Amino acid sequence: MSATPATEAREAAIAWRLCLSGGAATEADQRAFEAWLAASPSHQAAWHHLEAALGSALHAIDPRLLSASGALRRSLLRPQEAQRRRLNKLLLTAGGLFGGAVCLDRFLPLTHVAADYLTGTGQRRTVALPDGAIMELDARTAASIDFSGGRRRVRLEAGAIVVRLADGADAVGGASPLRIQTAQGAVLPRSGSVLVRCAEDRSQCVALTGQAGIVTVGGQQRLLAEGEGAWFDAHRIDPVQAAQTHAAAWQEGRIEVHDEPLQRVIDALARYRPGWIRVSAAASRLRVSGLFPLDDTERALEALRHTQPITLRRFGAWLVMIDVATRQA
Amino acid sequence: MDSHLARNARFASIYKDDHPWLERRLRDGLRNREDAQDVASETFTQLLQAPALHQLLEPRAMLVTIARRITWRLWRRRELERAWLDMLRIQPELVEPSAESRYQTLQALQALDAVLEGLSSKARMAFLYSQLDGMTHVDIAGRLDVSPTMVRKYIAQALQRCCAAFDA
Numbered sequence: 001m002s003a004t005p006a007t008e009a010r011e012a013a014i015a016w017r018l019c020l021s022g023g024a025a026t027e028a029d030q031r032a033f034e035a036w037l038a039a040s041p042s043h044q045a046a047w048h049h050l051e052a053a054l055g056s057a058l059h060a061i062d063p064r065l066l067s068a069s070g071a072l073r074r075s076l077l078r079p080q081e082a083q084r085r086r087l088n089k090l091l092l093t094a095g096g097l098f099g100g101a102v103c104l105d106r107f108l109p110l111t112h113v114a115a116d117y118l119t120g121t122g123q124r125r126t127v128a129l130p131d132g133a134i135m136e137l138d139a140r141t142a143a144s145i146d147f148s149g150g151r152r153r154v155r156l157e158a159g160a161i162v163v164r165l166a167d168g169a170d171a172v173g174g175a176s177p178l179r180i181q182t183a184q185g186a187v188l189p190r191s192g193s194v195l196v197r198c199a200e201d202r203s204q205c206v207a208l209t210g211q212a213g214i215v216t217v218g219g220q221q222r223l224l225a226e227g228e229g230a231w232f233d234a235h236r237i238d239p240v241q242a243a244q245t246h247a248a249a250w251q252e253g254r255i256e257v258h259d260e261p262l263q264r265v266i267d268a269l270a271r272y273r274p275g276w277i278r279v280s281a282a283a284s285r286l287r288v289s290g291l292f293p294l295d296d297t298e299r300a301l302e303a304l305r306h307t308q309p310i311t312l313r314r315f316g317a318w319l320v321m322i323d324v325a326t327r328q329a
Numbered sequence: 330m331d332s333h334l335a336r337n338a339r340f341a342s343i344y345k346d347d348h349p350w351l352e353r354r355l356r357d358g359l360r361n362r363e364d365a366q367d368v369a370s371e372t373f374t375q376l377l378q379a380p381a382l383h384q385l386l387e388p389r390a391m392l393v394t395i396a397r398r399i400t401w402r403l404w405r406r407r408e409l410e411r412a413w414l415d416m417l418r419i420q421p422e423l424v425e426p427s428a429e430s431r432y433q434t435l436q437a438l439q440a441l442d443a444v445l446e447g448l449s450s451k452a453r454m455a456f457l458y459s460q461l462d463g464m465t466h467v468d469i470a471g472r473l474d475v476s477p478t479m480v481r482k483y484i485a486q487a488l489q490r491c492c493a494a495f496d497a
């Protein structure tokens with residue numbers, strides 16, 4: 001079948017578009033293009049059609065969203081063979097794995113999938129360690145254990161855990177002490193129970209009952225008495241604060257803060273809620289005190305909205321933006 | 330009129346015989362009851378528009394084909410949405426003020442994704458480098474390690490797909 005004139009004109013329009021946008025067009029090309037355009041209304045129609053098609057495909061989107069190094073550009077360019085294969089298996093195998101690793105990582109910290117114990121968004125979990133200690137994991141937590149060769153180690157990769165030593169375990173002679181390692185240092189509970197949280201580049205230790213030691217990667221050391229808590233990084237231990245046991249309120253599904261930045265509450269809520277909560281810099285610094293439910297994050301957000309000078313904007317179910325309310329003078 | 334009736338009767342019988350089967354399969358595959366329900370009902374909605382429905386020999390094969398296409402769209406939409414939110418997290422000033430314009434952006438992203446879908450990954454890169462970043466064909470050729478002629482071929486493919494999508 002021979003090409004219809006419309007198709008021919010379309011091919012020509014594409015050729016011109018390539019010629020003119022390729023970076024090597026000369027003035028003679030420009031003139032030739034104008035002559036082609038003027039030669040027939042069908043040429044003009046084809047050219048306008050191409051521009052409109054390109055416009056609808058590309059220009060309805062803010063170019064900054066498609067910046068070369070951004071997540072959207074990556075997503076548009078990503079090879080999709082693996083997903084395609086999964087799609088083809090779908091409906092063939094009765095128990096086929098859900099292919100959406102993409103969807104899954106909203107719920108699970110996928111970077112830590114190799115961890116022995118893992119909790120997703122909104123989940124808590126309690127596990128018994130081989131020496132009889134009990135470890136409870138907060139939401140979005142990843143921890144691995146190593147109890148081989150007389151060692152007693154827990155490695156916390158993300159999130160928070162409370163470890164309650166087995167009765168008398170601290171008195172066992174010879175056995176090496178339990179060591180809870182984070183990227184910034186180690187926590188060594190002497191007795192009772194301890195909370196360890198691993199934030200982006202800092203860790204927190206709270207001696208809930210009994211005493212616990214902190215040893216940073218850089219060699220700083222501190223012994224915390226019952227109820228005391230401290231944040232630390234590789235080289236520095238922040239001042240020790242008394243009465244910090246409320247840091248473990250997540251075990252009861254709550255977050256309790258005493259004059260702490262709003263960001264800390266939001267971080268806690270985010271672990272219990274798929275999607276994103278974005279807080280403006282100004283709002284993140286607001287000081288908050290109170291008790292908020294973790295298992296009902298909507299209620300917690302509403303409580304914050306009523307008690308804080310903030311505005312809450314929702315963009316679908318997945319994005320909530322919090323900013324400081326601007327007062328009308 | 331008769332063929333219209335035959336069509337409806339055929340649809341009703343396929344729905345009765347195969348809807349529970351399809352939804353069960355989707356539930357197993359997608360591991361999500363709501364997604365399975367959505368994909369199954371959308372599949373039947375599209376089946377209703379299929380030509381020559383009353384002559385369909387293998388309804389299940391047809392259903393699987395449609396359901397896969399819908400699932401693919403669902404997966405892509407979610408991934409694009411996630412990447413879009415990622416961008417907004419870094420550049421909150423790009424959040425559109427109205428729900429409608431946000432919806433339009435997501436629709437536009439899906440449309441662009443569909444245009445790029447049939448293209449090789451080099452063709453997709455060539456097209457975006459050229460149209461969004463304003464790179465010359467020679468520069469793109471250098472970046473992708475192909476000849477400038479190949480770059481032109483890639484971009485022409487993408488432009489063809491834009492036109493086809495625009496006409497559809």
